[in-house]
Amino acid sequence: MADERLVVIGGDAAGMSAASQARRRRSPGELEIVAFERGRATSYSACGIPYWVGGTVGSEAELIARTPEQHRENGIDMRMRTEVVAIDLAARTVTARDLEGGREYVEPYDALMYATGSVPMRPDAEGFDAPGVYGVQVLDDGADLICELDSGRVERVVVVGGGYIGLELAEACRTRGLDVTVVDRSATPIGTFDPDIGAFVAEAMEKMGIRMVFGDAVTSVETGAGGRAVAVHTAAGERLPADLVLLGLGVRPNVALAREAGIPLGSSGGIAVDNRMRTQADGVWAAGDCVESWHRLSGQRMVVALGTHANKQGRVAGINLGGGYARFPGVIGTAVTKVCDLEVARTGLSEQEADLAGFRYVTVSVDSTTKAGYYPGAQPIRVKMIAEKRTGLLLGAQLAGREGAAKRIDVCATAVWNAMSVDEVLGLDLSYAPPFSPVWDPVLIAARKAFEAVEADVRADARTE
Amino acid sequence: MADERLVVIGGDAAGMSAASQARRRRSPGELEIVAFERGRATSYSACGIPYWVGGTVGSEAELIARTPEQHRENGIDMRMRTEVVAIDLAARTVTARDLEGGREYVEPYDALMYATGSVPMRPDAEGFDAPGVYGVQVLDDGADLICELDSGRVERVVVVGGGYIGLELAEACRTRGLDVTVVDRSATPIGTFDPDIGAFVAEAMEKMGIRMVFGDAVTSVETGAGGRAVAVHTAAGERLPADLVLLGLGVRPNVALAREAGIPLGSSGGIAVDNRMRTQADGVWAAGDCVESWHRLSGQRMVVALGTHANKQGRVAGINLGGGYARFPGVIGTAVTKVCDLEVARTGLSEQEADLAGFRYVTVSVDSTTKAGYYPGAQPIRVKMIAEKRTGLLLGAQLAGREGAAKRIDVCATAVWNAMSVDEVLGLDLSYAPPFSPVWDPVLIAARKAFEAVEADVRADARTE
Numbered sequence: 001m002a003d004e005r006l007v008v009i010g011g012d013a014a015g016m017s018a019a020s021q022a023r024r025r026r027s028p029g030e031l032e033i034v035a036f037e038r039g040r041a042t043s044y045s046a047c048g049i050p051y052w053v054g055g056t057v058g059s060e061a062e063l064i065a066r067t068p069e070q071h072r073e074n075g076i077d078m079r080m081r082t083e084v085v086a087i088d089l090a091a092r093t094v095t096a097r098d099l100e101g102g103r104e105y106v107e108p109y110d111a112l113m114y115a116t117g118s119v120p121m122r123p124d125a126e127g128f129d130a131p132g133v134y135g136v137q138v139l140d141d142g143a144d145l146i147c148e149l150d151s152g153r154v155e156r157v158v159v160v161g162g163g164y165i166g167l168e169l170a171e172a173c174r175t176r177g178l179d180v181t182v183v184d185r186s187a188t189p190i191g192t193f194d195p196d197i198g199a200f201v202a203e204a205m206e207k208m209g210i211r212m213v214f215g216d217a218v219t220s221v222e223t224g225a226g227g228r229a230v231a232v233h234t235a236a237g238e239r240l241p242a243d244l245v246l247l248g249l250g251v252r253p254n255v256a257l258a259r260e261a262g263i264p265l266g267s268s269g270g271i272a273v274d275n276r277m278r279t280q281a282d283g284v285w286a287a288g289d290c291v292e293s294w295h296r297l298s299g300q301r302m303v304v305a306l307g308t309h310a311n312k313q314g315r316v317a318g319i320n321l322g323g324g325y326a327r328f329p330g331v332i333g334t335a336v337t338k339v340c341d342l343e344v345a346r347t348g349l350s351e352q353e354a355d356l357a358g359f360r361y362v363t364v365s366v367d368s369t370t371k372a373g374y375y376p377g378a379q380p381i382r383v384k385m386i387a388e389k390r391t392g393l394l395l396g397a398q399l400a401g402r403e404g405a406a407k408r409i410d411v412c413a414t415a416v417w418n419a420m421s422v423d424e425v426l427g428l429d430l431s432y433a434p435p436f437s438p439v440w441d442p443v444l445i446a447a448r449k450a451f452e453a454v455e456a457d458v459r460a461d462a463r464t465e
Numbered sequence: 466m467a468d469e470r471l472v473v474i475g476g477d478a479a480g481m482s483a484a485s486q487a488r489r490r491r492s493p494g495e496l497e498i499v500a501f502e503r504g505r506a507t508s509y510s511a512c513g514i515p516y517w518v519g520g521t522v523g524s525e526a527e528l529i530a531r532t533p534e535q536h537r538e539n540g541i542d543m544r545m546r547t548e549v550v551a552i553d554l555a556a557r558t559v560t561a562r563d564l565e566g567g568r569e570y571v572e573p574y575d576a577l578m579y580a581t582g583s584v585p586m587r588p589d590a591e592g593f594d595a596p597g598v599y600g601v602q603v604l605d606d607g608a609d610l611i612c613e614l615d616s617g618r619v620e621r622v623v624v625v626g627g628g629y630i631g632l633e634l635a636e637a638c639r640t641r642g643l644d645v646t647v648v649d650r651s652a653t654p655i656g657t658f659d660p661d662i663g664a665f666v667a668e669a670m671e672k673m674g675i676r677m678v679f680g681d682a683v684t685s686v687e688t689g690a691g692g693r694a695v696a697v698h699t700a701a702g703e704r705l706p707a708d709l710v711l712l713g714l715g716v717r718p719n720v721a722l723a724r725e726a727g728i729p730l731g732s733s734g735g736i737a738v739d740n741r742m743r744t745q746a747d748g749v750w751a752a753g754d755c756v757e758s759w760h761r762l763s764g765q766r767m768v769v770a771l772g773t774h775a776n777k778q779g780r781v782a783g784i785n786l787g788g789g790y791a792r793f794p795g796v797i798g799t800a801v802t803k804v805c806d807l808e809v810a811r812t813g814l815s816e817q818e819a820d821l822a823g824f825r826y827v828t829v830s831v832d833s834t835t836k837a838g839y840y841p842g843a844q845p846i847r848v849k850m851i852a853e854k855r856t857g858l859l860l861g862a863q864l865a866g867r868e869g870a871a872k873r874i875d876v877c878a879t880a881v882w883n884a885m886s887v888d889e890v891l892g893l894d895l896s897y898a899p900p901f902s903p904v905w906d907p908v909l910i911a912a913r914k915a916f917e918a919v920e921a922d923v924r925a926d927a928r929t930e
Contacts, residue, residue, distance in 0.1 A: 013904070045837060045839070045899065045904065047837075047897070047898060047899055047904070048837060048839060048840070048899045051839075051840065051899055051900075056840070056841055057839050057840065057841075062838075062839035063839060306897060307897060307904045308895070308897035308904050308905070308906075309894075311904050311905060312891075312892070328892070329889070329892035330894075331894050332894045333894070334894045334895060334896045334897075335896060335898075336896035336897065336898045336901050337898050338898065338900045338901070343901075345896050347894070347896070372510060372512075372513060373527075374510070374513060374516075374522050374527035374528060375513070375516065375521070375522065376521055376522075404869070404872070406896065406901055407869070407872060407873065407896065407901055407902070408872065408875070409896050410873070410875070410876045410893075410895045410896055410906075410908075411875045411876060411879050413893065413894055413895055413896065414876050414879035414880055414883070414893055414895075415879055417893055417894065418879070418883040418885070420883070424794070426777075427777070427793070427794035428875075428878065428879055428882055429774075429795075429796050429797045429798070429799045429812070429878055429882065430773070430799060430875045430878055430879075431799045431800060431801035431810050431812070431871065431872065431874050431875055431878065432512070432771060432772060432773035432799075432801065433512060433800075433801045433802050433803065434510065434512055434513045434516055435516075435803040436801050436803070436808075436871055436872055437872070439478070439510065439512070439772045439773050439776050440773070440776060441773075441875075443875075
């Protein structure tokens with residue numbers, strides 16, 4: 001019998017990182033760890049599912065970093081295909097349901113780790129709960145979708161929503177030779193990018209032969225024989241035939257269980273946590289897609305569903321649960337994706353986000369190359385920078401380009417993180433050699449132009465005052 | 466007749482960046498600009514020469530960013546094939562020699578921009594001034610070398626010195642199908658890398674079929690018919706036959722003219738300049754390979770010959786010469802190179818440099834991949850980090866890997882620049898998606914391991930106290 005008992009809800013990145021870290025610091029005699037997972041897999045890369053669907057990744061096993069058996073060998077009591085259906089904060093117990101046998105049972109905890117992830121957003125409209133409408137979030141969803149696509153029944157796919165996952169799934173289906181249409185309410189895909197960068201994405205999708213229906217919204221899913229989805233209808237009156245409808249509107253934190261139990265949520269809809277990943281309920285910790293993070297630049301609370309944060313937050317929670325000290329330092333909205341051979345990335349605030357947070361700013365975009373212009377294989381890259389007026393503080397950056405473009409966003413992210421001004425960024429000692437960069441790296445060119453724009457703005461204001 | 470006169474010595478990156486910036490800010494009526502260049506080209510990429518020699522870059526013209534004619538159109542009086550042979554600080558004049566006609570003449574200046582670059586290091590030993598021994602520094606050197614290689618006379622090449630340029634030239638000659646040997650005094654190539662990273666470089670060179678003679682020094686060049694180099698002799702008694710000997714020992718600042726004129730040098734041997742690129746001689750400015758910079762981490766003065774610094778320093782000097790305000794913020798020793806398909810990069814201090822600067826530190830190395838392990842095309846990458854004991858300050862990083870590895874050094878460079886601790890680096894919001902990174906980016910994994918090493922060191926010390 002251990003001194004204490006940790007119960008973990010959710011067996012993917014956040015939950016199992018926490019469990020593993022706690023296990024490293026406290027022996028099974030000190031801390032018993034029980035982890036519940038309703039699916040068939042643990043510690044897998046949800047972000048890799050679209051690549052598995054498209055065939056870029058060959059098998060489900062490749063996406064799994066650690067199996068239930070490996071966790072068990074590590075001294076974690078891993079209960080698979082078991083869903084936690086209730087939490088009693090006062091009694092410090094959870095009610096678990098064995099999804100195979102149907103048995104329900106109650107387990108006590110001293111500490112509870114809540115890591116239930118997210119669920120795909122699903123419009124509250126007619127037909128969206130019909131068979132043939134798929135949201136892809138967990139590994140089992142991927143398996144179901146592949147099974148459907150392999151059946152040969154599917155020729156036409158409509159993706160509702162042009163977010164990251166929507167576009168990745170659209171590309172995966174197109175790679176499989178299917179007829180794919182993406183419908184989205186906004187003017188350009190991936191709403192977290194400014195429209196000028198989003199336009200590159202739309203162009204790349206169209207070049208792949210994907211039909212993009214933008215500035216239009218899906219109003220209902222039409223069902224046919226057996227109640228199965230057969231078409232999608234839009235506000236503009238289009239009827240798009242579909243053998244399969246995929247949800248690509250993004251995700252929301254999976255907090256139903258927490259809300260029911262009385263674990264406080266934040267204003268963004270995610271579970272409210274402090275720097276050490278403690279919720280406001282005694283003894284309850286949370287991490288991953290289900291919690292809200294704070295944005296270091298805007299100060300705002302937001303939910304960011306991303307594997308890298310889930311891993312880091314899980315690690316932080318686990319160190320603290322194990323008696324150590326660690327804190328999660330917040331986010332700055334860094335993201336990257338690949339659409340065919342186009343790479344796009346962002347960090348900090350977009351123009352719209354900067355507006356919302358009350359910043360006044362200047363914006364510049366520069367076109368350059370990923371290597372010296374004369375070096376073979378040099379690829380085009382566009383760098384957009386948003387800098388605060390007067391101070392020149394780098395508020396955000398967005399990139400679009402071909403191979404070798406996107407990862408440059410990390411320099412911008414590190415600069416934003418450190419609250420550098422564009423003038424300071426311009427001075428950075430970045431690596432240079434012809435196979436890797438022009439003599440002025442594209443990031444430095446953008447910073448130089450942004451600095452000039454900030455100065456020009458100051459001069460313009462001086463003249464009008 | 467202009468109000469003032471700027472004379473520029475040296476028509477490459479630093480000199481012409483300065484001239485162009487000054488021209489942007491002051492009209493020809495305000496400032497006359499005369500620039501002297503002893504070669505045939507202006508504003509070219511010296512770093513690109515090895516790729517031109519190897520045939521990766523097709524022509525000299527591709528390496529030229531701006532021709533003499535373009536500078537003249539921009540209102541700069543560009544005097545080609547003209548060498549400045551003397552500076553009179555008291556009289557504020559320079560003596561110029563027309564290398565074609567031989568005529569010498571005196572030109573007055575109000576401000577002088579000294580941007581003479583660097584010269585290859587040449588051992589003070591027998592035979593190193595013989596025909597057939599080449600140092601490659603300026604564009605005309607590249608043309609001469611290509612002419613020699615195209616003659617068909619050259620089969621065996623010995624490169625003396627395994628620095629960046631030495632290795633790049635060795636690869637270029639090997640690409641041309643020649644028999645290439647590199648000799649260097651140290652145990653591994655590129656002395657600015659720690660030996661564990663240097664070993665990867667040696668391996669990559671050997672895989673290309675280049676013979677690496679390390680831990681041995683060249684003592685003399687043997688000459689044959691017509692006084693031409695025919696072999697190289699080493700301290701260990703080897704005689705290496707050579708139809709061509711290339712200097713790859715690195716470069717030293719080209720300061721002979723400055724020294725003669727009485728422009729003060731710094732302790733590193735480069736021209737001493739302040740933050741705005743002013744020398745200690747009244748009215749004289751300097752930038753590029755010939756000046757010394759300060760290292761932001763060690764506080765030491767050093768000469769770094771690199772096109773990116775030359776451009777930035779020239780820009781800074783030119784803004785100041787034009788009546789504006791700009792300063793060069795120092796360097797942190799970032800560098801990158803490619804050896805066959807191996808990419809290596811460094812920033813901050815190496816172990817040896819950290820020792821010299823008096824730091825006590827821990828070191829970690831981690832092996833990871835450039836993309837998610839399951840994503841096609843994921844390449845190996847090793848990240849080494851050096852962190853100060855107790856504080857965890859990131860002192861330096863070195864990377865070695867295949868495609869997509871090297872540019873990650875810029876994240877480390879930005880972190881070093883901002884004096885981040887490895888614990889802070891670990892929290893950075895870097896971009897993640899399977900085509901670009903494992904869920905923990907290799908840089909973050911290294912930071913995590915370095916942080917653990919710093920903590921373990923503190924605990925070990927506590928036990929022994």
